[in-house]
Amino acid sequence: MADHARAGVLFDVDGTLVDTTYLHTVAWWEALRLEDRDVPMAEIHRAIGMGSDKILDHLLGEDHDTTHDDRMTAAHDTLYATWWERLRPLPGAADLLRAVAGRGLKVVLASSAKDRELAVLRRVLGADDVLAAATSSADADESKPAPDILQAALEQSGVDPDRCVFVGDSVWDVRAAAKLDIACIGLACGGTSAAELIDAGAVATYRDPADLHVALDGSAIARLDRR
Structure with a gap:
């Protein structure tokens, strides 16, 4: 053996x-919208699997203004956590x-x-x-x-x-x-x-x-x- x-x-x-994939998609979509970043859900879905250290550069471009990245990441985490019990x-x-x-x-x-x-x-x-x-x-x-x-x-x-x-x-x-x-x-x-x-x-x-x-x-x- x-x-x-x-x-x-x-x-x-x-x-x-x-x-969880689609819940992460919606949470990122909402987090981006809070900062007036309008990214189609289909694009976000295809990026799920990357971590927060990569996904915003992927969705918004490596040269995007990163001033509010931490705020968007925190918003995603808060929004996604509302689903944890379900x-x-x-x-x-x-x-x-x-x-x-x-x-x-x-x-x-x-x-x-x-x-x-x-x-x-x-x-x-x-x-x-x-x-x-x-x-x-x-x-x-x-x-x-x-x-x-x-x-x-x-x-x-x-x-x-x-x-x-x-x-x-x-x-x-x-x-x-x-x-x-x-x-x-x-x-x-x-x-x-x-x-x-x-x-x-x-x-x-x-x-x-x-x-x-x-x-x-x-x-x-x-x-x-x-x-």
């Missing part, structure tokens, strides 16, 4: 395991985490959420009993598509980058994984299409955690069992 001591699966959380896991999220752990693989949350928000997300998931590690924004200098949060997840969990898979829902997830030569499985439940995820470099795509769970035996995760 393969030694799984350093094999594992890293999971993005927002939009991958918990249904957040829901995506279909099959906890079952998928438990199935991965049941294969003897480490389960790691590679999240760049702030600490208080991460605590809420973990409560929503209800799968702390199978987690080997979980990161927060405090663990990374830069957010995705920089690979910092994935590197932190590897270091905290002891997972070997040659023996892991990352599961995410955005092109930023796929690009971050590629920088560490980690295979990325894409889930379309965050609103990014399977075609876009494949074009970005995902090794496979599934509808949501439940779909990946059903297909687990034929997935890149199952191949970790045989290394």
Whole structure:
């Protein structure tokens, strides 16, 4: 039997395991509007997955006036927090985490959420009993598509980058994984299409955690069992 001591699966959380992508979109839209910045929601949605250190430059241009960036970020955080008590896991999220752990693989949350928000997300998931590690924004200098949060997840969990898979829902997830030569499985439940995820470099795509769970035996995760 393969030694799984350093094999594992890293999971993005927002939009991958918990249904938050469109809530973040609306919160950023409202925060931008408070400063008279009119950005279409579709553009904001496609940027979700970046952290607050990147998203405003991406949406407003790297040469934009940054005077009110902190205020917009704080407004986003406040608006988004109003949804915390109503957040829901995506279909099959906890079952998928438990199935991965049941294969003897480490389960790691590679999240760049702030600490208080991460605590809420973990409560929503209800799968702390199978987690080997979980990161927060405090663990990374830069957010995705920089690979910092994935590197932190590897270091905290002891997972070997040659023996892991990352599961995410955005092109930023796929690009971050590629920088560490980690295979990325894409889930379309965050609103990014399977075609876009494949074009970005995902090794496979599934509808949501439940779909990946059903297909687990034929997935890149199952191949970790045989290394």
